[in-house]
Structure formats: C-alpha cells, structure tokens
Amino acid sequence: MERKVMKDLIAWKNSKNRKPLLVYGARQVGKTYLVKEFGKEYFDDVIYVNFETNDLIGKMIDENITPQYIIKNLEIAFGRVIEKEKTLIFFDEIQKNTRALTSLKYFCEEAPEYYVIGAGSLLGVHINKNESSFPVGKVDFLTIYPLSFEEFLINTNNTLLINKIKECYNTNEAMPDLIHKKALELYYDYLSVGGMPEVVKEFINSNSTIKAIDYQKNILESYKNDITKYAEPTYAPKIIAAFDSIPVQLAKDNKKFQYKLVQKGGTSTIFGDSINRLESAGIVNKCIKVKIGLPLKMYEELDSFKLYMNDVGLLTNLSEFPIYLIKNREAVNETMIGMLTENYVADSLKYNNLNLNYWKNEYDSKLDFILQSENGLIIPLEVKTSTHIKSRSLNNYMKEFKPKYGIRLSSKNFGFKNNIKSVPLYAAFCINKKSLDNI
Secondary structure (H helix, E strand, C coil): CCCCCHHHHHHHHHCCCCCCEEEECCCCCCHHHHHHHHHHHHCCEEEEEECCCCHHHHHHHHHCCCHHHHHHHHHHHHCCCCCCCCEEEEEECHHHCHHHHHHHHHHHHHCCCCEEEEECCCHHHHHHHCHHHCCCCCCEEEECCCCCHHHHHHHCCCHHHHHHHHHHHHHCCCCCHHHHHHHHHHHHHHHHHCCCHHHHHHHHHHCCHHHHHHHHHHHHHHHHHHHHHHCCCCCHHHHHHHHHCHHHHHHCCCCCCCHHHCCCCCCHHHHHHHHHHHHHCCCEEEEEEECCCCCHHHHEEEEEEEEEECCHHHHHHHCCCCCHHHHCCCCCCHHHHHHHHHHHHHHHHHHCCCCCEEEECCCCCEECEEEECCCCCEEEEEECCCCCCCCHHHHHHHHHHCCCCEEEEECCCCEEECCEEEEEHHHHHHCCCCHHHCC
C-alpha cells in the first residue's frame, strides 16, 4: 500500500538532529509493514525485534540498556554487523519491554548515529501508565493513521482524480458533473470500507465491499482482545462498554458523549479513565466543545466532548449499518448516514493534524467542527449528508462571530457563495491548517 507518511519517515532519516523515533497508532493501521518497507527501501539491513514474540532479546535488554551492550548482543543474536549509517534497528511492540523503551534515551545521548525506531499498538496507554520509563525529550514522534480517503484514491489508481479535486478545492470551480458523481461513488465505497490497510487491500483485490468488511470484524475483535489482555480485570468491561456505546452516542441528535448511555447511572468517575485509554490506544478520537476565542485550545470545555471511531469503516461495521443503504439515498435514515458522514470528516481532519472541536450555544445552534488555521483564523465547518444544505446554525454563527468565511461539506459541487465555501464530502482531505488561510 502506498502511504503518504513514508515521506515523514524519509525526512526523519535525513534530519541532522534526528533522535530515535517512536511510531504511534492503533493496532492494524500498518505500522509494522510501513516501517519494514521503509527499512527495506532506504537501508542495507533491518534488525527487527518483536518484543511480543521474542522473549530472549527482551531478557537480554533487561540486563543492560546501554547502546553498546544492546548493539553487540544484537549482532551476535542475528549474526550480522550493525553498521551505523546502513542498518535500521526496529523495536516492535516496544511497550512490552519497559527497559527497551528507556534505552532510547541512551541511544539519543550516547549513540545518536544509529537509526532506531520503536513502535507499539498500545504505546500511548503504556506511557500514560508508566511515565517513569518514558525517554522524555529524547525521541521523535510519528503517528500512523488508517488510510485517508486521498490514500484510498491513490491505491485504487485514481491519482488523476485527486489532482482534479485539489484544483477545484483551490479555485472553487465546479467539478464536471460526470467526475463529481464518480468521486461521490468512491466516497460511498470508502464509508463502507474505511482505511484499514488489510480491508482496503481486500477491497482492491476482490473488488468486493462484502468480502472486505469481513476483515473489519477481525480488527474490532482484536481491539477488544487487546483491552481484555492488557487492561486490569476491573477496567476491561468498562472500556469495552464505552467502546460499544459509540454508535449509540453518535446516533443521537445531541452527539455529546453521555455516560448514562454506556450504563444506567454511568458517570465520568466510572467511565472517564476507560475513555482516556481508548483515546490513548488510538481507537477513538475525541472532539471537544469550545467557546470561540483564540487560541481555541484555551477555550475548550473538557467535560463536553464527542467520540468518533478512528476509522469510518470500523464504525459502519460496529453499528451493523447495512452497506447497501449507504448508496441508496432514498431508503436511509438521515440521522444514521449523518453519523457515518460526521465520523468520516472527523477522521479526515485528524489525519491532517487538525484539532477536533465543536461549538454549541445556549440557544441550541451547533456546528460540527470549529477549525483554527496556521495563521490563527477560526473557521466554522458544517457537515451535511446530501445536497439539502439549509442550516440555521451556520447562518447564526456567521452573523454572530463574522469569520472570514465558513465551510460547508455536503454532496453538492464546489463553489463559493454568501461567504460560504462549498466543498464536496470527497474533498475533506484537502482541508488542513495551511489551506484554511488560502481563500
């Protein structure tokens, strides 16, 4: 699979101030495959250690975490010389070995000439629980997400379509109707398939959405298995209950996370830590309510938030949404398809490193997302599922706060009217901090 994040790995390799790299990401987003491919392409050799399966290497590192000791013994274990500029050392599932994680500090301080990458599916959870073992300030970070819709298009041989989408986004010129309809059809496929690499790969190989989504069930089960395996017995049922409630939460008109929907009598005291663990594991993305002010981060209301799945395809599967209804616009309930659409947009923004915030006033006007540009513009973003775009909330926001412009994502074509930038849903990947300033 072709991944845009490969450019970030190359930039890390070429950086003069490079530190050991920690790769974050939920299980099965392609971390191991990506780093191995990077090693194969840009290094002469890769020393790969999986701490989940290799106890002997783990015990060796437990004894001594100085770089010289580790390198010498890895060379003996693998029967190969580790060359400073030509070998990549890849510690996978590094959260399973606290000493290996701590060793990155000493690689940074004592042996910065070596290329070292650590990765782990539950790395964020481990770090939050064991802060003492974390090499603060001594590592670089890279987060791997599922494939964005742009990457979905790249891997389905639609690169020319990407170029046309970007052109229309930048110019606000309408897409030719035939191409607009094709892009929407591909977008509807993505709502079903999502961006998990194995699911996308099966979709491409079989040209079947039905076959592809069988892989989603396995991923969802692996998430729950991880929760059961690594969480304390008293926490596991709470985490799974919070996870399973996401479709119910998003199906409500008021999508603010409600603990009582997880369990009768549920409170933040009971389920707050469970949600934090899901977020740390990269399984969910949190969208926090804000008051309008600059910077938005200072005006967040942390106790009011929405939770989105890290991948819209997994949400489609978890909610048992009949996939034939995604394209059948007449038969589907608008609230239900709206749940998937909003989750897709949240993921698209997150993949572009935008903070997720929403706005709601005391009179029940609400906007799905509030964005902050690179230069500090605050831009409202409204999400609609179809071509029916009338909305009191966006109009009220525009009148009250007078932003430079607003964005409306819908099934409508590109355009710019009444200070509203109309963007088709398939072009959500074009929205990033820099593009928000270029209007």
